[in-house]
């Protein structure tokens with residue numbers, strides 16, 4: 001068993017008989033056997049400690065050389081994100097809806113980035129998409145309660161089942177799954193710092209591609225599309241329509257007895273400058289979100305074709321400390337160079353609407 | 359002992375908060391909270407979320423007759439000693455205002 005004293009030994013992580021060639025083999029039978037060995041080995045029983053210590057190595061160990069490769073874990077209502085593998089690439093759907101959704105929607109996300117932007121997974125090198133469903137939070141008596149959240153831990157997506165009162169299971173929403181996976185794409189591209197304006201841009205790009213994946217899959221046109229993020233995640237009520245509304249920030253939920261009122265601003269005058277939420281990363285993303293939705297609805301048609309292309313190229317060009325005005329400058333520039341003067345004007349006007357004039 | 363928790367972040371980005379007096383709690387909860395506070399090294403607070411996205415941030419304020427402690431943590435940095443305290447306080451969280 002691994003412990004603090006010798007956790008840096010590679011033999012504590014990967015048994016000597018299992019080379020990375022095996023888990024990275026293009027032969028699915030060999031890869032599956034290697035993965036199964038990895039799963040049951042003594043080293044793998046220490047996987048949580050290992051994953052915390054050597055996250056990138058863990059993903060490397062489970063990576064495919066190319067193509068779509070999904071692995072779904074079931075945390076079985078614990079906080080152990082690698083408790084049990086329940087479905088791997090190519091295996092048929094089972095009875096567990098959360099497993100099926102995580103598998104299907106991570107596949108949709110892979111297909112979206114591959115077909116539209118020729119991106120081979122999060123790292124553009126075929127990285128395995130790992131999802132863990134039925135994640136719970138520990139209570140103080142040694143038990144667990146279902147998690148009302150979804151997050152990207154730097155290596156995998158984790159989804160809770162919600163409390164059933166306000167939140168449904170988070171895998172139900174394709175745009176939530178797309179959002180989490182886009183955090184993964186970002187970690188291999190701009191890697192925007194998760195604080196202040198760079199952090200709000202990080203949240204913004206995850207919302208943009210999360211919603212585009214859904215619009216692309218359901219072939220929604222921008223003018224009539226639903227611009228609400230995560231509507232399936234909330235138990236319906238008159239006071240709430242979704243978690244965020246890209247076209248109308250601040251209006252996703254209003255005077256809700258449990259959630260209060262959506263705090264997202266839609267204009268620079270209302271920028272949140274307080275300390276919470278990493279200086280407002282999920283708050284101030286409302287401003288660039290509105291810009292994207294305004295551009296897409298103004299241009300009309302399929303948002304993923306023009307606005308999506310402009311934003312994807314921008315994501316590749318931003319750096320980890322980019323601010324809103326860097327994003328504005330690059331989207332305007334990319335609209336002109338990729339499409340033309342008319343598109344450039346539309347993007348420029350949208351930034352002006354939210355109070356950013358360059 | 360008075361304990362206040364503000365939680366921000368998560369996919370939703372909501373601010374939630376609660377303030378409790380341990381005298382008003384069930385003895386088991388009050389004992390667990392006091393034990394958590396006493397076992398914690400309050401100089402080790404760390405607000406780094408590392409590579410994680412959409413996790414929670416916790417802002418804790420604890421006041422008793424002798425001392426006041428305040429610290430900020432994330433899901434990644436929350437010490438084991440504080441996990442029982444956070445688990446209890448989470449059950450009392452209500453929507454707050456930014």
Ligand SMILES: [Zn+2]
Nearest residue numbers: 203206411412
């Ligand atoms: Zn996010």
